[in-house]
Amino acid sequence: MSLEPHQIDIIGYCAAFLTTIAFLPQAIWSWRTRDLSGISLGMYSLFTAGVGLWLVYGLIIEKWPLILANAMTFALALSILMLKLRHTATEHKK
């Protein structure tokens, strides 16, 4: 396809915008309610690690849509994972 580099970037940024926006409500919900019972620690750890690796991959191949999308999702996912870990630790103490 004969697309200009900036046109290719626009497609990437649209993808980044959509998947980040779709992830936001769950992040905000988890953060607000602190109800993390519906979140699987194992699966969420895999997801967070995966997003972190996508960020590393994006940095190496120097593709800004990948970098921005995954930096934002990684920060949100990591903060929820921390809440979940604290929550799990509290449950164990009971």
Add this chain to the structure above:
Amino acid sequence: MSLEPHQIDIIGYCAAFLTTIAFLPQAIWSWRTRDLSGISLGMYSLFTAGVGLWLVYGLIIEKWPLILANAMTFALALSILMLKLRHTATEHKK
């Protein structure tokens, strides 16, 4: 960084593996139980569209980790979206 192209791909494939594996249980659960009440049609549509665009982006920049991860997630997400749409249509008929 002085990484070989195949080493960069390995990082991408690890990222692809992790985020796809993390998405699978939810897909299998939705598919098996047909219980889609916990899934937001709006957010899921955005997510599916976003993954589809990541796939297009991956195809254009010819990065196989992006292509494989998003092709798989797109197929799964789209099938769940179809179930959800059918489910919503049935609800409206009642």
